[in-house]
Amino acid sequence: LRFDRAICVKMLPRDVEMPICLSAVLWLLTIVAGLPVSPDCSGSETIQPSTCRDVVSALAVTCAAAPTHLCSVVFEPGVYFWNSTRGPVLFKGLTGGIDITVAQGPPSVDDRHHASPLSAEFITFGQALSGLFRFENVTGGIAITGLSVDSARLPYTYGRVVSVADGAVTLAFNRTQYPFYLPGTTEARDAPWLAAVTNIYGAIDPVLRVPKQPMHWGGGGDLTVDIAASTLAVKTQMINASFVGEWVVIEHNRRAAPVFDFYSCEGVVVTDVTLYSHAGFGFMFTAVNRITLDSVVVTTRTEQRPMSILADGAHFRKCSGYIHIVDSVFERNGDDCFASHSEYSSVIAVVNQTCVKVAGEGVDLAGEDELWVFRKRANLTYLATLTVTGVSQRTKTLCFNATLPEGLEPNDVLTSEVAPHILIERVRLWANLGHGLRIKTPNVLVRDCTLGYNSFGAILMIPDAAKWMSSMAVHNVTVENCSITNGDPWATAQYDVESASITVTAYVPEYVGATAGDVKGAVPVCQGMVNNDVTIRGNTIVQAAGVCTAVLMRATASFVVTNNTVIWPNRVPDGCTVLHALNSVGTCFNNHCTADGKLYDCGAC
16 A cells, blocks of 8 residues: 555564555554554645654654564655654664665656655754654664755855944845745744854855855854844854955754764664755764765755755764765765764773773763773873773773773873774765864775865864864875865864865863863874874865965874875965975875966975
């Protein structure tokens, strides 16, 4: 049986291929879970309260009643209005796994041998702009195919700065594209985007929709809207008069839950999924083993939109096994396209010879038998690697299989060695308001990718023990055969002493005291080496205006920079080089440089 825009659920063992579908008579739910819900998720062209989320939530309850069986949710192609006020739907503890997919359409015109999948599109609305799905402890595998996500009202406003005066910046905007009320809602004041502005991003080139100078990424303030005049004013002291006439994006909401949120799961495969807009992260993976993103697209729906989602496209925290991202697109995110990291815990006190009390988020995912590395906080000098034998979440205490390293002091750091092998291949990372790739873990291969106009730089590799505390030493990383264009259009040198298309560095506090928590500031590691085995080869790098160095390498041993072509569109500024190496050891050879269309002698890089 098939019903237009129905939802089907398969509650059978994997070797049984007969699906059970939900129709207007929900006898399955009534018998299994006693849940009187409606399957109508289609809504209408006018935004109205919809039961779609309630139906899927009921299916999640039904699946949880038989966790060892495969749970399969099949959407008919169509548009589903999703009231996200009550948060994402939770699927938890499914050892039999879950498939979320779209019913196959008729054979395509050009290929009669294969059915062509059609999309089920979710339009989110509501007072709280949350994500769609959260998965916890799903160990039987997760497959998501053929979905797309957009927002009924974009979680930002794009406009031209018309004035900066009296501690406020005023924007003119198109109220047709950015309405402050929606059909079917009551008054404009009920909308979540009328709260204070959280961030302002700019400037944005209105033709190319890419970051341009002047640069601002940060705080907003109280918001006043004049709907009749199509203007809004944000109280802030952070925008100066140089922005008058420029186009900027203002973010209205605190970041929402990710569209897809995975916690402590195994075997995630996401295929043919498109995200057009969301008020937060696209994909969040925490402690997930084995991940594949294939033909995933994060982009804007129309050429008029300057931004897709408001945070990272794909974010990975202490994952394991492997991460494969292939044949995908991440465009115009409000932060990094990709970020992978573990987390440093800092020492509060030594409990005994083998146990230490720590602060920081890393301990929340600690597990017995894991290898953990100890380092000095002041310079990330290696101290020891020990095996965890006990974890107390209540007291934030970790115990190890041997005596703690000599010289361990309050504020020193330790982190798990658990990390995935990462392949990023044939991926486009374009015009994001952050980095294209933020790599904070070892064992990464980036190959045949296209990166351009990522505001703070194409690629950042950084163990950071100063601010984010979310990283590991970077080693065994290769970037090859990639095309990088305008790698740092804001030319800001967000990390280290100068801007660059690719930055490899390490950060520590500027001051580390003797008392736990007594740390201040953030500076690059100026002596010694933390990272190793970083290879940059065979890439074509077109430098952004005002960016001198192509690759900045700091605190790194055994690096190789070779066979790259670096292009300065105009005359090469004095002192500009392929590589700027600081307290690092490696080789740089056989690179090729051009400027103003002419071959340039790269010298010794």
